[in-house]
Amino acid sequence: MFRRLFGGEERSEQEIKQEEKKIEQSVQKTKSGFFGRITAMFRSEDPITDELWDELEELLIAGDVGAENALKIVERVRERCEKKGLKFASEARSLLKSELVNRLDVDTPQYSERSTKPYVILVVGVNGVGKTTLIAKLSNRYKAMGKNVILAAADTFRAAAIDQLQHWADRVGVPVISQQPGADPGAVAYDATQATYNQQADVLIIDTAGRLQSKHNLMKELEKISNVVKKRWQYAPHEVLLVLDATTGQNGLIQARAFTQAAQVTHLALTKLDGTAKGGIAFAIVQEIERPIKYIGTGETINDLALFDGESFVNALFEEE
Amino acid sequence: MFENLSDRLTDVFNRLGSKGRLTESDVDAGLREVRLALLEADVNFKVVKDFVARVREQAIGEEVTKSLTPGQQVIKIVHDELVHLLGDANVPINESKNREQPTIVMLVGLQGAGKTTMAAKLALYMRKKGKTPLLVAADIYRPAAIKQLETLGKQLNIPVFSEGTDVSPPDIAEHALRQARINGNNFVIVDTAGRLQIDERLMGELQQVVERIGPTEIMLVVDAMIGQESVKVAEAFHAKVPLTGLIMTKIDGDARGGAALSMREVTGVPIKFLGTGEKTDAIEPFHPDRLAQRILGMGDVMTLIERAEQVYDKDEAKKMQKKMRKGTFDFEDFLGAMNSMRKLGPLQQILGMIPGIGKQLRQMKDLDEALDDREMKRIEAIIQSMTIKERRNPDLLKDPSRKRRISAGSGTRIEDVNALVKQFREMQRMMKRFGKGGQNPRDLMRMFK
Numbered sequence: 001m002f003r004r005l006f007g008g009e010e011r012s013e014q015e016i017k018q019e020e021k022k023i024e025q026s027v028q029k030t031k032s033g034f035f036g037r038i039t040a041m042f043r044s045e046d047p048i049t050d051e052l053w054d055e056l057e058e059l060l061i062a063g064d065v066g067a068e069n070a071l072k073i074v075e076r077v078r079e080r081c082e083k084k085g086l087k088f089a090s091e092a093r094s095l096l097k098s099e100l101v102n103r104l105d106v107d108t109p110q111y112s113e114r115s116t117k118p119y120v121i122l123v124v125g126v127n128g129v130g131k132t133t134l135i136a137k138l139s140n141r142y143k144a145m146g147k148n149v150i151l152a153a154a155d156t157f158r159a160a161a162i163d164q165l166q167h168w169a170d171r172v173g174v175p176v177i178s179q180q181p182g183a184d185p186g187a188v189a190y191d192a193t194q195a196t197y198n199q200q201a202d203v204l205i206i207d208t209a210g211r212l213q214s215k216h217n218l219m220k221e222l223e224k225i226s227n228v229v230k231k232r233w234q235y236a237p238h239e240v241l242l243v244l245d246a247t248t249g250q251n252g253l254i255q256a257r258a259f260t261q262a263a264q265v266t267h268l269a270l271t272k273l274d275g276t277a278k279g280g281i282a283f284a285i286v287q288e289i290e291r292p293i294k295y296i297g298t299g300e301t302i303n304d305l306a307l308f309d310g311e312s313f314v315n316a317l318f319e320e321e
Numbered sequence: 322m323f324e325n326l327s328d329r330l331t332d333v334f335n336r337l338g339s340k341g342r343l344t345e346s347d348v349d350a351g352l353r354e355v356r357l358a359l360l361e362a363d364v365n366f367k368v369v370k371d372f373v374a375r376v377r378e379q380a381i382g383e384e385v386t387k388s389l390t391p392g393q394q395v396i397k398i399v400h401d402e403l404v405h406l407l408g409d410a411n412v413p414i415n416e417s418k419n420r421e422q423p424t425i426v427m428l429v430g431l432q433g434a435g436k437t438t439m440a441a442k443l444a445l446y447m448r449k450k451g452k453t454p455l456l457v458a459a460d461i462y463r464p465a466a467i468k469q470l471e472t473l474g475k476q477l478n479i480p481v482f483s484e485g486t487d488v489s490p491p492d493i494a495e496h497a498l499r500q501a502r503i504n505g506n507n508f509v510i511v512d513t514a515g516r517l518q519i520d521e522r523l524m525g526e527l528q529q530v531v532e533r534i535g536p537t538e539i540m541l542v543v544d545a546m547i548g549q550e551s552v553k554v555a556e557a558f559h560a561k562v563p564l565t566g567l568i569m570t571k572i573d574g575d576a577r578g579g580a581a582l583s584m585r586e587v588t589g590v591p592i593k594f595l596g597t598g599e600k601t602d603a604i605e606p607f608h609p610d611r612l613a614q615r616i617l618g619m620g621d622v623m624t625l626i627e628r629a630e631q632v633y634d635k636d637e638a639k640k641m642q643k644k645m646r647k648g649t650f651d652f653e654d655f656l657g658a659m660n661s662m663r664k665l666g667p668l669q670q671i672l673g674m675i676p677g678i679g680k681q682l683r684q685m686k687d688l689d690e691a692l693d694d695r696e697m698k699r700i701e702a703i704i705q706s707m708t709i710k711e712r713r714n715p716d717l718l719k720d721p722s723r724k725r726r727i728s729a730g731s732g733t734r735i736e737d738v739n740a741l742v743k744q745f746r747e748m749q750r751m752m753k754r755f756g757k758g759g760q761n762p763r764d765l766m767r768m769f770k
Contacts, residue, residue, distance in 0.1 A: 062365075062549050064363075066361065067361055127435075128434065128544060129433060159473055163465035168464060247547050247548060248547065250360075250362070250548065272432070
């Protein structure tokens with residue numbers, strides 16, 4: 001493994017608490033939406049009936065968990081309930097919770113972002129999911145950890161994408177490596193690689209174009225960027241972060257599949273979780289591509305980012321008011 | 322778009338179709354699949370419920386079960402209900418009735434829906450219809466939003482009104498209107514900032530803009546990828562500002578877009594346009610019957626014909642056909658055909674409109690490669706490095722020194738040139754066969770590989 005030891009600081013207790021609070025705040029809306037109703041359903045002392053399962057399935061579908069996944073979840077929980085001989089809705093609650101937590105719990109190849117230097121992150125996702133904003137938040141996070149961050153504006157296609165990244169970077173106070181709109185993204189990646197090497201920066205975050213129209217182009221573009229950084233650092237990019245909009249429906253699955261084919265996605269980030277009563281697509285996508293969620297975007301300011309934790313996510317969803 | 326949905330429904334009804342008589346449980350089995358298919362396409366679950374109930378009511382009626390082709394009959398019911406759900410007929414864009422007063426279109430929606438791009442597309446579309454559009458940059462919040470609109474405006478040579486980020490959107494809109502009157506712009510498109518439907522302050526601001534300029538048309542722009550949330554978004558926007566139209570963006574690419582059905586159903590507001598690609602001319606007026614047919618896998622020949630008519634010269638097309646049939650189609654014709662194809666839109670999209678081709682198309686692994694723009698450019702470069710003589714008489718290309726020259730001239734490898742020549746020969750053979758009436762779409766596809 002390519003790990004350079006670089007001071008092994010751990011997350012402080014305070015930090016962890018802060019993260020938990022952020023997760024809780026951000027799922028507030030989801031909670032009052034479809035999960036709120038599920039919680040209410042499974043709080044009652046009513047006996048378990050067929051209607052209860054039908055209603056659960058419907059609520060899961062309404063939460064964008066997807067018809068097929070909803071069926072599977074209901075089936076699993078139902079089976080386990082019957083096996084255990086549970087009779088009341090409230091008893092089934094912890095089973096449902098653990099089923100949901102399980103669905104979010106997958107492993108991924110990891111490099112330590114604290115000790116890998118430089119830690120190279122490739123950020124991918126379709127247009128409009130909030131990639132640029134997320135990158136700003138990430139920069140802010142790493143900067144707060146005392147890291148030197150460099151951004152690469154490799155989305156050279158969308159009008160004003162470079163300006164948008166520059167704008168955020170100025171706010172956070174990190175440099176952006178960019179070229180003219182329409183330039184070769186591989187060349188931008190190369191410049192950024194050079195700059196990271198010369199300045200001995202700790203973290204390099206690369207923004208990419210979110211075009212799905214031609215998967216072949218996209219794949220080539222991402223491959224080229226990857227190869228450029230690999231030439232310098234064998235194991236880079238250390239993290240390929242797929243950004244998904246939490247309001248996305250079942251199409252999120254198709255996106256996720258396309259990007260996993262185009263780049264070796266290692267983690268997911270869920271954005272815009274603050275505005276919606278949903279987020280169920282998270283369960284479907286984690287299952288589908290077997291990659292964990294690393295971040296959730298919890299609001300519009302630069303500090304609104306939380307590290308994701310499946311158990312506290314589900315716990316927060318089920319917490320009583 | 323919608324391809325998974327159409328496959329699924331087609332599959333269900335093919336099964337139904339092969340049966341002589343339908344029992345009530347046959348219908349229910351079919352409708353279960355319909356329900357699942359619609360849910361997977363992100364149609365709102367309540368809308369799905371009502372839809373299925375309506376279809377069921379009609380499908381178990383006397384006429385269907387007694388009909389000789391009950392499966393067909395059910396497909397027809399689903400089709401008609403879909404058309405109905407999508408709004409029955411195309412609703413054109415509202416225009417100002419007063420000649421002195423410009424038409425004012427306001428685009429509203431969530432962040433990332435594609436409003437700014439759509440504003441530019443709409444401006445271009447209306448200019449083609451003889452209007453003189455003015456784009457108004459009223460998104461003062463998103464970094465670089467104004468710059469994005471200005472860049473697009475410059476590309477299309479359409480004026481963009483902006484006052485930076487320090488003036489309030491209602492003021493910007495009003496000033497823009499004044500400017501439009503002075504400059505004689507009769508079609509004003511206001512690009513507003515993306516906002517969450519629950520953001521009271523920003524929704525209030527939107528109301529102010531509406532009060533100040535009295536738009537002819539307020540259109541909600543929605544990303545076709547949106548899930549079950551679509552209904553709430555549409556309802557909330559509609560409650561604050563009276564929507565007059567819906568626009569679905571990013572409806573190209575993969576299966577998606579069930580939200581269109583839901584939002585039309587719950588708000589009663591017609592869908593007016595679809596954004597079908599990343600280029601500025603990728604906009605289409607919305608036709609419920611055509612979309613319903615596509616959902617059901619009946620293809621969308623009408624749209625294809627309309628587009629082709631815009632692009633092709635009739636005489637040219639006839640000449641080409643003749644050449645294809647005779648097998649005298651040469652590299653020059655190939656180049657011409659390639660250019661026309663490119664104008665028509667991405668190949669994958671075009672083929673998706675042809676009835677019955679959808680499913681086969683997706684099974685072809687190398688399609689993406691075949692449809693790659695860069696690949697097209699490479700082919701173009703190779704052909705352009707040939708002399709006119711070589712283009713007209715591909716037999717000359719057997720000469721290795723000619724091939725070497727072409728490969729050097731086009732910056733490609735000699736293998737690339739070889740591959741192209743080989744493909745071209747195959748294509749010529751294929752065309753001759755076509756001329757004699759072969760009709761396998763797979764053969765047709767191979768021509769483009």
